[in-house]
Amino acid sequence: MYKRQAILYTQPFQEDLAERIAEIPGLLAAEGRRVVTTHFTYPDGSRGDVILVALPSFEGAQVDALTHVQGSWPPGKREVLLERLAPEYLATEIGQDLVVELEDGATKTLTVVGTAHDPQELGPSITNRPTGYITLETVGALGLDESYTELHLTLEERPRDEAHILAMIDAVEAHLERTGRQVLGRRVITEAFADPFIEAIVLILSTFGILILLLSGFLVVNAITALITQQIPQIGVMKLIGARRWQIMSLYIVTVLVYGAIAIVVGIPLALLTSQTIMISMVDGMLNVLIDDLSVPCLLYTSDAADDLLCVDLGGRRVIKKKNRQDKSESTDREQEIPQIKYDYTTIKTISFVPNQ
Numbered sequence: 001m002y003k004r005q006a007i008l009y010t011q012p013f014q015e016d017l018a019e020r021i022a023e024i025p026g027l028l029a030a031e032g033r034r035v036v037t038t039h040f041t042y043p044d045g046s047r048g049d050v051i052l053v054a055l056p057s058f059e060g061a062q063v064d065a066l067t068h069v070q071g072s073w074p075p076g077k078r079e080v081l082l083e084r085l086a087p088e089y090l091a092t093e094i095g096q097d098l099v100v101e102l103e104d105g106a107t108k109t110l111t112v113v114g115t116a117h118d119p120q121e122l123g124p125s126i127t128n129r130p131t132g133y134i135t136l137e138t139v140g141a142l143g144l145d146e147s148y149t150e151l152h153l154t155l156e157e158r159p160r161d162e163a164h165i166l167a168m169i170d171a172v173e174a175h176l177e178r179t180g181r182q183v184l185g186r187r188v189i190t191e192a193f194a195d196p197f198i199e200a201i202v203l204i205l206s207t208f209g210i211l212i213l214l215l216s217g218f219l220v221v222n223a224i225t226a227l228i229t230q231q232i233p234q235i236g237v238m239k240l241i242g243a244r245r246w247q248i249m250s251l252y253i254v255t256v257l258v259y260g261a262i263a264i265v266v267g268i269p270l271a272l273l274t275s276q277t278i279m280i281s282m283v284d285g286m287l288n289v290l291i292d293d294l295s296v297p298c299l300l301y302t303s304d305a306a307d308d309l310l311c312v313d314l315g316g317r318r319v320i321k322k323k324n325r326q327d328k329s330e331s332t333d334r335e336q337e338i339p340q341i342k343y344d345y346t347t348i349k350t351i352s353f354v355p356n357q
Contacts, residue, residue: 002029002154003192004063004120005165009185010176012147015056021151021175026168028156029062031055032148034139038100038108043091050090050100051131052080054139054148063152064120066133067290070094071114077137080110085123085288086130087115098132108142110134120192123288151176160190197287201278224256 015032022030034054041047055061058074058081066081071094075081080098087093098110116133124130140146153172158164165188173183228235231252238248279291 002063003159003189004152005155005159005189006153006169006172007187007189008151008153008169008172008176008183009149009187010151010183011181012145012149013151013176013179013181014147017179018056018148018151021153021172024168024171024175026156026171027153029154030172031061031063031152033150033152034136034148035150036102036134036139036142036144038102040090040098040100049129050086050098051129052100052139052142053131053133054136055133056136056148058133058135063154064118066116066118069115069117071112073114073116075113075134075138077135078110078141079113079138080132080134081114081116082112083121083124083131083133083288084115084117084290085125086132087112089124089130102142102144106143110138117288117290119288119290121288126287162188162190165190198289205278220256223259224252227255228252 013032018030018032021027024030036052036054038050038052039047040050055066058066069084071081072079073081082090082092082098090098092098092112094112094114096112098112099107100110101107110132112132118131118133121127121131136146136148151172153168155165155168169186169188173186176183235248
C-alpha cells in the first residue's frame with residue numbers, strides 16, 4: 001500500500017485512464033476515486049453529511065488501501081462498508097440499513113455490511129462527516145454515472161518535496177488535457193491529517209512532563225528539608241550516644257528511598273492509566289490512528305523506576321549533606337559565643353575566698 005501525495009479533481013474518467021497515467025515516469029501508482037456527498041437524518045432529527053467513496057478495488061488497492069476491521073469484505077451492490085468510527089457516530093450497526101438522501105432529494109437505502117480503517121480520514125467527531133466505502137456498481141445503483149472524478153497519485157521518490165510533487169502534477173494534467181478532460185482542482189499532500197495534531201499533543205505532554213519533573217524535584221527537596229528540620233532533636237540524641245555521621249545519613253537516605261519506592265508504586269500505574277486514556281480517547285477515537293498495542297515494555301518500567309529513585313536519592317543526599325553542614329556551622333558558632341576567661345591567682349583567691357597572706 002502506498003500513501004497519496006496528490007489528488008486531482010477532474011471530469012469523469014474510467015479506470016483504464018488511471019492505469020495509463022500510472023505509467024508516467026516518476027509515478028508509482030495512480031487510482032481513481034468517486035466521492036458522493038449524501039445527507040443523513042440522525043435519530044434526534046438533526047441532519048448531517050455522509051461521504052460515500054467508491055474504490056476501484058478493495059482487495060488490490062495500491063493507493064491508500066483500507067484495512068478490514070469487521071464484517072463482510074468487500075461490499076457488494078447496494079452495500080456500504082463504514083469507516084470504523086462511523087457506526088457509533090451514526091448510531092447504526094452492521095446489518096442495519098443506512099438511508100441517505102442524494103443532492104437531488106432522492107432517498108436511497110444501503111446495507112451496512114462491515115467496517116474498515118482508513119488512516120487518511122480523521123474521526124467524525126472532528127470532521128462531522130462520517131465516511132462509507134462502496135463499489136462503482138453501487139454508484140450506478142444510486143442513479144449516478146459509474147465513473148471516477150478524483151485521481152489519487154503516489155510518487156516514486158521525494159514524497160515530501162512540494163516542488164517535485166507540483167512538477168509531477170503538471171505532467172499528469174498535461175496528459176489529462178490531451179484526453180479532452182479539464183482539471184478542476186488539485187491538492188498536494190506532504191503529511192497525514194493526524195501529523196499536526198500528534199505533534200501538538202506530543203509538545204503539550206512533553207511540556208507538562210518537564211514542569212512536573214521540576215515541581216516534583218522542589219517537592220522532594222522541601223519535604224526532606226522539613227523532615228530533617230523536625231528531626232534535629234533526634235539527630236542530637238543520636239550524636240550524643242555516639243552515632244557517626246554516615247550512620248545518620250544512611251538512616252535518612254533509606255527513608256528517602258522508601259518514599260521514592262512508594263511514589264513509584266502509586267505514580268507509574270496512574271501515569272500508565274492517564275497515557276492509555278489519552279491514546280484511546282484522542283489519538284484513536286479522534287485522530288483515527290489505529291493502535292495495535294497499549295502495553296508498555298518492561299525495560300521502560302525499569303528505567304522509569306530507576307530514574308525516579310536516582311532523582312529522589314540525589315535530591316535527598318544534597319539536602320542531608322547541606323543540613324549536616326549547617327548543623328556543624330551552628331554548633332561551631334555557639335562554641336565561639338562562649339567567653340574564654342583567663343583566671344589569674346588573684347581572681348581565683350577572690351572567687352574562692354582565700355585569705356591574703
